[in-house]
Amino acid sequence: MDEHTIESLAPERDAINSPYWDSLAQGRLTYQCCNACHKAWLPPRSECPGCLSDDWAWKEASGQAKLISWVVYHIAYHKAFEHRVPYNVAVVELAEGPRLISNVVGIEDHESLVIDQPLQLRIETEGGVALPRFVLA
Amino acid sequence: MREKIVIAGIGQTAFGKLAGRSTLSLNIEAIRMALADAGVDKAEVDGLFVKCPTSKFEMMYGQKLAESLGIVPRIGGVWDQGGASNASMIGHAAMAIEAGQCEIAIIALADNPATGTRQAYEKAWGEDSIFGWFGTPAGYAMIARRHMGEHGTTSDQLGAIAVACRKHGALNPKAQLRKPLTLEQYRESRLIAAPLRRDDCCLVSDGAAAVVVMSAQRARQRHLKQAVPILGFGQGQTSWEVAQRADLTTTAAEQSAHTAFKMAGLTPKDIDVAQLYDCFTIAPLMTLEAYGFCPRGKGGQFVQGGRIEIGGELPINTSGGLLSETGMPGLQMVLEGVRQMRGQAVNQVKGARTCAISNQGGIMHTHSTLILGQA
Numbered sequence: 001m002d003e004h005t006i007e008s009l010a011p012e013r014d015a016i017n018s019p020y021w022d023s024l025a026q027g028r029l030t031y032q033c034c035n036a037c038h039k040a041w042l043p044p045r046s047e048c049p050g051c052l053s054d055d056w057a058w059k060e061a062s063g064q065a066k067l068i069s070w071v072v073y074h075i076a077y078h079k080a081f082e083h084r085v086p087y088n089v090a091v092v093e094l095a096e097g098p099r100l101i102s103n104v105v106g107i108e109d110h111e112s113l114v115i116d117q118p119l120q121l122r123i124e125t126e127g128g129v130a131l132p133r134f135v136l137a
Numbered sequence: 138m139r140e141k142i143v144i145a146g147i148g149q150t151a152f153g154k155l156a157g158r159s160t161l162s163l164n165i166e167a168i169r170m171a172l173a174d175a176g177v178d179k180a181e182v183d184g185l186f187v188k189c190p191t192s193k194f195e196m197m198y199g200q201k202l203a204e205s206l207g208i209v210p211r212i213g214g215v216w217d218q219g220g221a222s223n224a225s226m227i228g229h230a231a232m233a234i235e236a237g238q239c240e241i242a243i244i245a246l247a248d249n250p251a252t253g254t255r256q257a258y259e260k261a262w263g264e265d266s267i268f269g270w271f272g273t274p275a276g277y278a279m280i281a282r283r284h285m286g287e288h289g290t291t292s293d294q295l296g297a298i299a300v301a302c303r304k305h306g307a308l309n310p311k312a313q314l315r316k317p318l319t320l321e322q323y324r325e326s327r328l329i330a331a332p333l334r335r336d337d338c339c340l341v342s343d344g345a346a347a348v349v350v351m352s353a354q355r356a357r358q359r360h361l362k363q364a365v366p367i368l369g370f371g372q373g374q375t376s377w378e379v380a381q382r383a384d385l386t387t388t389a390a391e392q393s394a395h396t397a398f399k400m401a402g403l404t405p406k407d408i409d410v411a412q413l414y415d416c417f418t419i420a421p422l423m424t425l426e427a428y429g430f431c432p433r434g435k436g437g438q439f440v441q442g443g444r445i446e447i448g449g450e451l452p453i454n455t456s457g458g459l460l461s462e463t464g465m466p467g468l469q470m471v472l473e474g475v476r477q478m479r480g481q482a483v484n485q486v487k488g489a490r491t492c493a494i495s496n497q498g499g500i501m502h503t504h505s506t507l508i509l510g511q512a
């Protein structure tokens with residue numbers, strides 16, 4: 001595979017994270033929730049980081065979220081992003097608790113964002129992967 | 138443990154581009170100088186604590202170095218906490234000496250990312266790279282942005298840290314970057330990962346540093362006049378990745394400092410000079426808060442007005458830090474602390490009796506603290 005393309009950055013699938021990416025491809029953002037202590041988390045892992053139980057279930061997120069922080073890249077660390085700078089990468093917290101790395105899309109000025117502002121899920125497909133991105137709510 | 142252990146010797150190579158030198162060679166040069174400074178023969182060394190070169194991970198690196206040194210230590214190895222490793226290993230060596238596991242220990246670090254391999258920096262990107270999430274500067278930028286949003290910290294306040302470190306480094310003949318920086322120049326420095334600019338980011342450097350550690354009693358028996366007592370040490374591990382960290386603007390640096398200050402029986406008010414790990418400007422700003430030099434959220438205000446420059450209330454990074462002396466991850470901060478406590482620093486803080494040192498690794502994942510007293 002051409003290592004300069006966005007496709008080359010597609011996440012490596014394994015038994016634990018495949019349901020996460022498969023759900024996104026079907027238009028649903030899911031997270032893991034512990035059946036023992038009810039802790040909710042992302043990214044996918046095999047045991048609950050709260051109580052260490054391996055008894056957990058996938059749940060669908062509402063899509064409501066808030067912006068914890070964001071950065072604006074002015075240099076590209078990878079060929080696939082050279083035409084895209086400046087672009088943002090954000091830490092987003094879902095209403096259900098889990099946090100994830102994402103992008104805030106549909107904005108003109110990357111510096112106009114405000115911490116803790118409400119966001120809404122928008123799944124976009126890029127490089128053959130359905131990605132959980134967010135727009136201003 | 139206060140004053141039971143001393144740093145008896147220090148050594149370093151030149152900093153910058155040292156083409157053709159392996160990390161083993163750099164380590165040996167720094168260790169040879171540290172041993173000479175302490176008046177110790179290599180055969181007396183029975184503890185060898187090494188930070189694996191950041192630029193290239195190698196299995197059993199501690200044993201490769203021991204072989205290159207021609208020694209057979211009783212205890213030691215490689216400690217993996219990124220930049221926090223150095224101060225942490227000094228603490229581990231202190232505990233090992235106190236527990237009778239060794240008597241004279243070397244702590245050493247060498248790296249050659251400037252001219253040698255950059256293997257570790259060319260690693261495969263993580264799962265989030267498809268979002269464009271790359272590189273260490275962006276991790277610190279993510280924390281800095283949150284700090285700005287929560288506390289009103291400004292770019293100029295981050296700039297004040299870069300200006301102070303560059304001012305001190307410009308006066309240090311051994312510094313890699315001896316070009317002072319004005320706040321105006323800082324404002325024009327290009328954005329890397331906003332809000333961080335080029336001048337918020339540390340240097341990339343080849344080099345090595347080493348220290349020799351022994352008990353205070355042994356140093357007295359050997360009539361060492363330049364032995365610097367360790368008053369306190371501590372560690373803390375924030376551990377979680379930036380995206381999963383529940384609170385981006387507090388770290389385990391608080392725990393690390395608490396442990397060290399408690400051991401020393403001191404408070405931040407008792408500290409005369411500090412060497413605070415400055416891989417990115419936001420790091421020392423938040424360390425000042427975590428250590429209690431100022432209230433939480435007030436780090437930005439604290440660093441303004443020359444307070445952290447020579448002649449100020451709390452001079453920091455008096456040899457230039459990672460922003461100006463060398464980007465090597467951490468042990469140089471300990472060496473400068475020792476020089477300040479010996480009264481031999483280039484930018485000597487007059488009458489300084491105590492020095493606080495912070496080391497940290499990853500994106501504030503790990504932290505360690507040392508508090509030194511006068512020789």
